[in-house]
Amino acid sequence: MNFEDVTKIKYDVIVVGAGHAGCEAALACARLGFKTLILTINLDKVALMPCNPAIGGVGKTNLVLELDAMGGQMAKTADKTLIQLRVLNRSKGPAVQALRAQIDKKEYEIEMKKVMENTSNLTLRQGIVNKIIFEKGIIAGVSLESGIIFNGKAVIITTGTFLRGRIIIGNKDYEAGRMGEYPAMNLTYNLKELGFIMDRFQTATPPRVDKKTIDFLKMFIQPGENIPMSFSFWNSKKVYDNIPSYLTYTNEKTHNIIRENIDKSPIRSGMVKTHGPRHCPSIDRKVINFEHKKRHPVFVEPEGKYTNEMYLQGLTTSMPTDIQQLLVNSVAGLEDAKIIRPGYAVEYDFLLPNQLNHTLESKLLENLYFAGQINGTSGYEEAAAQGFVAGVNAALKLAGQHPLILKRSNSYIGVLIDDLITKELYEPYRMYTSRSEYRLLLRPDNADNRLTKIGFDIGLIKNSDYEKVIKKQQKIESLIEMLGEYTINPDEHNNEFLKAIGTSTIDTSTSIYKLLKRPEVKIDNIFKYFFENKGADNIKTYNDNYDKDILEQTEINIKYKGYIEREMLGIKRMGKIEGHKIRKNIDYFKIKGLTFEAQEKLSKYLPETLGQASRIAGVSPADISILMIFLK
């Protein structure tokens, strides 16, 4: 096929950028049957993890699992390429537990690219986009720096840190999207010309060192779990190789090196002026801001199975390379460590996300979507989640169907998008469980129950998978019912058992349901004792009938019923104002009674519903009442 022919192809959707957002967006569109083109500056860097080689973490796990429940790709590819899996917050409740997977970086890229190459309707192509093309005011495609034009009905921009990217190490800086890669300069100018408001953020990454030069004996080993697990709901569980990470600490010597050279740190020298993420500060900043702290942790993580590169989580810095070497060598176990790649900071343009709708379509131009780090987020998981939502919505719109609008009450992805479009963004946005007001409901364990139906209705979840979820749910419900009816007697035997598991004895016959309400009573113990030994007919060998997930969720539903119901009540209450649509073209400055701040903020964010308006900083409950009266 020659260039001439290429330009004649009419794509439905063009995705610009093949990072974590771009891949999910393109896969969703193509899988839904739309002719999709994904363009990237460098086809050898598809789904790259430029920062830490890990997926998951507290809060982020929920995003990955929700994506998975609706038919996203990330969890599946993670399962295929992970080299260590750990459970975080294991001692806490199920709502805040999380998975963290160390990923083989290279394998992840190869695997994701393979998936895309083998998806029908999806075309991958290398090229630098410089402009969005219009025909009679309607989106018609994109053009490349080389002059080629691709036709498409919808465009999804997922360019990460590439827009006007600038890399800084010490007092040197140069234009680049990521280390060693071209930036995208013209696209950002084009977006501004089109009327989009862009701002600038910064982020940074630590140096990588050669494994052979590390003394692991001076560090603490961080092994993975040795129990069968999986990220994806749809993969079978297994025990992974579990290549360990290591933990070491900085010390006074490290801190002194930083203090002595602080004027060379770009955050001090003025080389970096923009906001970086507070959750991922450079070691320079940590030492300055927390002077009294004697040590900071450094996690030494493998970048993959087939490489000696080790990632130094905690030592993020963009100091000059020679200082970085000194810094690294001051840490226990890293005395002889050789830096393979220095750390660096990158500054980039991002789109102020209040210019987007809940579908991630821009308010300004129809059929133009934005997803991922370009919207001011940080993290692969946050990017992937947005990519999926943008991709699905681009497709649904072309198909003339209802959009996919996830809610704060059904998913962290809903929280993510709602936060992005209604809240002031001062730093790259990262997900935390504390961002959700319904944390006890939006658990990782029930993401399938919450969202698989949505994925099925869209057409990204197989019928058989959907049925699995329904069956699982039915089993949980019938088990709960059964446990409410199954009572045990206050005999000596039973009380002996209750004492043994550290709970108080009973003096009347009591249902197992009631026993499970006690925090100290665990469903596993109960089942082992009552159903395995005694052989109650219906659940003699409970392990065969009820797998771990089902027991776990049954227990959660019983034990935390009060909390869960309270959150559901909260959702119901909010539902009223959440569903209260605000008509377009309101002049907030003409509404009497609103404070000036509220008028300004409402005009800036143009909320779609009263619920959204109520979350804008500076809009008080009194303002909402006034708005409500006005809308009547």
Add this chain to the structure above:
Amino acid sequence: MNKSASDTIAAIGTKPGEAAIGIIRLSGNKSVKLTEKIFRQKNRKKISQMKTFSMTYGYIVDKKEEMIDEVIITLMKKPKSYTKEDVVEINCHGGMAAADKILELCIKNGARIAEPGEFTKRAFLNGRIDLSQAEAVIDLIRSKTEQSLKVAANNIKGIVKDRIEELRKRILDVLVELEASIDFIEEDLEVTPYEVLEKNVIEIQKSIDELINDEKRGEIIKNGIKVAIVGKPNVGKSSLLNVLARKERAIVTHIPGTTRDAVEEILYIEGIPLIIADTAGIRKSKNIIEKIGVKKSFEYISKSELVILVMDGNTQIDDNDCEIVEELQGKNIIICLNKIDLKQITSKKEINKKFKLNDIIEISAKKNIGIDKLEKKIKTLVLGEEEFNIESKIIVNNRQKNILLDASGMLKHAIKAMKLKMSEEFPSSDLKLAYNLLGEITGQTTTNEILDGIFGKFCVGK
């Protein structure tokens, strides 16, 4: 009628009978034009040309240009007025009749009668005051006693808001710790131990309960409590009322059965308003009038919050006394053993033994002995042992109290979860609700306080 916030509203600013001058207050776009229509002055200067916060003298006329009253006009131009709208105050000195007439004229000329508290509502809607201040003003308008005026004045100054903000801050501090240990588990944070946090929550809950209790006491101080003086005939009930009221309010004679119909009086004891009733002496009587009086005495007993039972130390305890005590079961009572200036036939000890009642005070109503003790006793019974200086207290209003009750319940729930060593997200869920509830009192908007708190306090980041 469609009540819009853009109407011009008018109301009489003084309560009937309270002041010699009447004030008619107008607020809204048309208040100046409207006043010009009904106001005349010698130099024919226009009100619209007056300086803001200035006064002018003249008179109000009706349609036939007949004078209604001499008045002083005060103009407060927007936005620097109470409501942030144009405000005109008409001070007339003809008392209520004139004020009524002028208000009527204002209405005829296009104003609308303001709903109760509407001026304040506008001040709030126009962003001049916050919710707790608005409520304080409404309290101020409605307050009956001098004490409650002081409370309302404190609230206008924003004391309630400050106090609630302080409580919120304390809850936030705990939340920051709890949330840090959830979301930042991968970091090496020195989070405050759970037991310490539990103690902090218990302390916060206590502070909230204190506010709730102060509200209850504040309510008493604002609205007073009902007290009945009861006893058999001729023990000195009317004499006691008189000495407490420091005036000859009730008739006193040596004839038993003098008081036939209850006598009510409002008086202050240690700053507490008492709505106190001297009742007819209780005994079995055949006299119809006296019978009705006795029946009324019982009604007073049942509707009072505090009963002062008077006994005569100069006579024997008899069946009448016993029956009355019987009748007072479950009531808050103080016994006054009266006439101690005379020979003591019945002693404090005897009463204590016979009726198992403790609060007994020896007095002489006639000679004014022990009355100060009685007054102190009333105060401690009503407001509690400790000193309750209302001016130094923060008294929330009813809406605020209800929110505080809910918040206190949430904190109790959190404490329970912490005692059970449930993981952080559970108490956190209660604390967040309490935090948001308190925000409703001050009308706070939502922001990222918790995350900001974590980043401010801990060295987070990898």
